[in-house]
Amino acid sequence: xxxxxxxxxxxxxxxxxxxxxxxxxxxxxxxxxxxxxxxxxxxxxxxxxxxxxxxxxxxxxxxxxxxxxxxxxxxxxxxxxxxxxxxxxxxxxxxxxxxxxxxxxxxxxxxxxxxxxxxxxxxxxxxxxxxxxxxxxxxxxxxxxxxxxxxxxxxxxxxxxxxxxxxxxxxxxxxxxxxxxxxxxxxxxxxxxxxxxxxxxxxxxxxxxxxxxxxxxxxxxxxxxxxxxxxxxxxxxxxxxxxxxxxxxxxxxxxxxxxxxxxxx
Amino acid sequence: xxxxxxxxxxxxxxxxxxxxxxxxxxxxxxxxxxxxxxxxxxxxxxxxxxxxxxxxxxxxxxxxxxxxxxxxxxxxxxxxxxxxxxxxxxxxxxxxxxxxxxxxxxxxxxxxxxxxxxxxxxxxxxxxxxxxxxxxxxxxxxxxxxxxxxxxxxxxxxxxxxxxxxxxxxxxxxxxxxxxxxxxxxxxxxxxxxxxxxxxxxxxxxxxxxxxxxxxxxxxxxxxxxxxxxxxxxxxxxxxxxxxxxxxxxxxxxxxxxxxxxxxx
Numbered sequence: 251x252x253x254x255x256x257x258x259x260x261x262x263x264x265x266x267x268x269x270x271x272x273x274x275x276x277x278x279x280x281x282x283x284x285x286x287x288x289x290x291x292x293x294x295x296x297x298x299x300x301x302x303x304x305x306x307x308x309x310x311x312x313x314x315x316x317x318x319x320x321x322x323x324x325x326x327x328x329x330x331x332x333x334x335x336x337x338x339x340x341x342x343x344x345x346x347x348x349x350x351x352x353x354x355x356x357x358x359x360x361x362x363x364x365x366x367x368x369x370x371x372x373x374x375x376x377x378x379x380x381x382x383x384x385x386x387x388x389x390x391x392x393x394x395x396x397x398x399x400x401x402x403x404x405x406x407x408x409x410x411x412x413x414x415x416x417x418x419x420x421x422x423x424x425x426x427x428x429x430x431x432x433x434x435x436x437x438x439x440x441x442x443x444x445x446x447x448x449x450x451x452x453x454x455x456x457x458x459x460x461x462x463x464x465x466x467x468x469x470x471x472x473x474x475x476x477x478x479x480x481x482x483x484x485x486x487x488x489x490x491x492x493x494x495x496x497x498x499x500x501x502x503x504x505x506x507x508x509x510x511x512x513x514x515x
Numbered sequence: 516x517x518x519x520x521x522x523x524x525x526x527x528x529x530x531x532x533x534x535x536x537x538x539x540x541x542x543x544x545x546x547x548x549x550x551x552x553x554x555x556x557x558x559x560x561x562x563x564x565x566x567x568x569x570x571x572x573x574x575x576x577x578x579x580x581x582x583x584x585x586x587x588x589x590x591x592x593x594x595x596x597x598x599x600x601x602x603x604x605x606x607x608x609x610x611x612x613x614x615x616x617x618x619x620x621x622x623x624x625x626x627x628x629x630x631x632x633x634x635x636x637x638x639x640x641x642x643x644x645x646x647x648x649x650x651x652x653x654x655x656x657x658x659x660x661x662x663x664x665x666x667x668x669x670x671x672x673x674x675x676x677x678x679x680x681x682x683x684x685x686x687x688x689x690x691x692x693x694x695x696x697x698x699x700x701x702x703x704x705x706x707x708x709x710x711x712x713x714x715x716x717x718x719x720x721x722x723x724x725x726x727x728x729x730x731x732x733x734x735x736x737x738x739x740x741x742x743x744x745x746x747x748x749x750x751x752x753x754x755x756x757x758x759x760x761x762x763x764x765x766x767x768x769x770x771x772x773x774x775x776x777x778x779x780x
Contacts, residue, residue: 291757378643382761391754412761419756453775487774489656491684492556495767496647496677502764503771509752510718 252307252316252326258336262301262327266337266349272403279352281405282337283417284344286311291415292348293318299348302326305334306345315346338407352405357396357425357433364421365393366459367508369501370430370441372398372476373467380404381412382498383465387420390505394421396462398430431479434462443472443480444504446493452484457508465501517572517581517591523601527566527592531602531614537668544617546670547602548682550609551576556680557613558583564613567591570599571610580611603672617670622661622690622698629686630658631724632773634766635695635706637663637741638732645669646677647763648730652685655770659686661727663695696744699727708737708745709769711758717749722773730766 255263268274269282280300283289289299290311302319304312307328316326337347362368369387374380380402384395397404401424410417425433434441440457443464464480466472477483486495486503495503520528533539534547545565548554554564555576567584569577572593581591602612627633634652639645645667649660662669666689675682690698699706705722708729729745731737742748751760751768760768 295756382764385757385759385761386764388755388757389751389753389760414759415757416755453778486654486771487778488654489774490653490681491560492650492653492680494650494679495654496650496679496763498761499647499651499764499767502760503767506751506768506771509754513718513752 252320252328254328255333256330258333263333263337266301266303266347269349270339270407272406275352275403275405280349281352281410282347282407283350283410284338284340284347284407286344286346288410288415289315289346289348292350292418295418297350297418298322298324299350300324301349303329303334303337303347304345305329305331309345312346353422355422355424357423357429360394360396360421360423362393362437362439362460365391366461366512367392367505368394368396368460368462369505370396370398370462370464371401372427372464372472373470374401374465374497375468377402377406377408378412379468379496379498381409381417383501384413384416384420386498386502386505388416390509392420392505394423396430397422397424398427427476440482441480442504442508443477443483444486444500445472445477445483446485447477448483448485450482450484452486452504452507455482455484457482457511459512461508463501463504463508465497468497517585517593519593520598521595523598528598528602531566531568531612534614535604535672537671540617540668540670545614546617546675547612547672548615548675549603549605549612549672551611553675553680554580554611554613557615557683560683562615562683563587563589564615565589566614568594568599568602568612569610570594570596574610577611618687620687620689622688622694625659625661625686625688627658627702627704627725630656631726631777632657632770633659633661633725633727634770635661635663635727635729636666637692637729637737638735639666639730639762640733642667642671642673643677644733644761644763646674646682648766649678649681649685651763651767651770653681655774657685657770659688661695662687662689663692692741705747706745707769707773708742708748709751709765710737710742710748711750712742713748713750715747715749717751717769717772720747720749722747722776724777726773728766728769728773730762733762
């Protein structure tokens, strides 16, 4: 039976709201996801929040979430749109907000045999880009996203939002570059980098699974030493004046080329 | 000779700052662009601000901007990082901010013969997506972006920022759907839509110039009637659980397929 909370001062409301900040997420090992579509995506992937805030139990998908959360021993809390708005800070309050346990992001939990394609991002700074890359990863059947160096927090509200639920279907790992390289080279892998300095067109290279697409920082791109580690370094055609693509866009264009090659054979 | 402004209360500072809001942009027909990279991109495309705020004239690219603005009869104003911060509202203040005249966005200014590829966006709501689509348009050699229905303002600070200067190299038009269709059908054109309901794989269709890629609203996708107007309706492979891509990502994957086909022939 869901309990009702209508006071802004309720400790659970305050705790949830604090999860918008990275230090609280890190301290508690929790994060927020908002919106019926994302929470339903998570439920279908078998991931349930430890606390579910909801405001409209007449909606069948909300009711399904409440039932699943309670059956799993979590807490479902009926509350007001105002309080949901206070927790999320978003202008259009969602009907559901979930407090989730952060996933283990150690590299050794990544099973490279589980998928033919993986995405590796280095020093990614924009949470929207990170979430969008997760969403693309889901669409192309990637196994997950490995975050190298100092990336933005994948459990930030903006990143979860942009991932549209893919945060719950993609494995996520964080690692330092030397540790990642050691892990990568401990078994077969093809590391694919894109670079304006490359001479090979991205449609002329041959991609083999398990393939790891390496994408660099939004401003600086990949460090030269990281490019040198790549087994394949390719360039995409650029017909414009700016010679660049958004990092999430470049990742997607590259990933679709890889899966298109595999579809063709 | 640039004049110096160091007071927050200066009318030009106030006017510039007000351009962060759409109503002021519309009323004055002006907009803001920030950052040396974007303003230099604009200068190289032959577009100069009517007012340039700058804080560090020792930088060669800043000096080049100051000189070009003054030679064109615009005003260059030397100011402080604090005031630049106040105008942009961005945490890391830029060294330059330009106030630009809005471009004419009437559909009849679009010359479809000027490029083989164009992008058409319907009811796009996210300024980051809009800017990212402009940036992609530049990279793929598109002529510009046609905005249908109620799209976010292409001259917003966020959109200009995400475009990385492509706002100045891409033509932009706004139109209502019926007027767009009339214009589109007045000359040869191929309208390309992507849809989960389509049965044709996006790599199996044949694309012909001038091609117009039509992308729908982030939440709802394209209205059915708009899909019916398309000459080619295709789907991209989706291997994941969520069956969707970010709108700017989908646009880029589609656009690269079109130019890749043309490169292959």
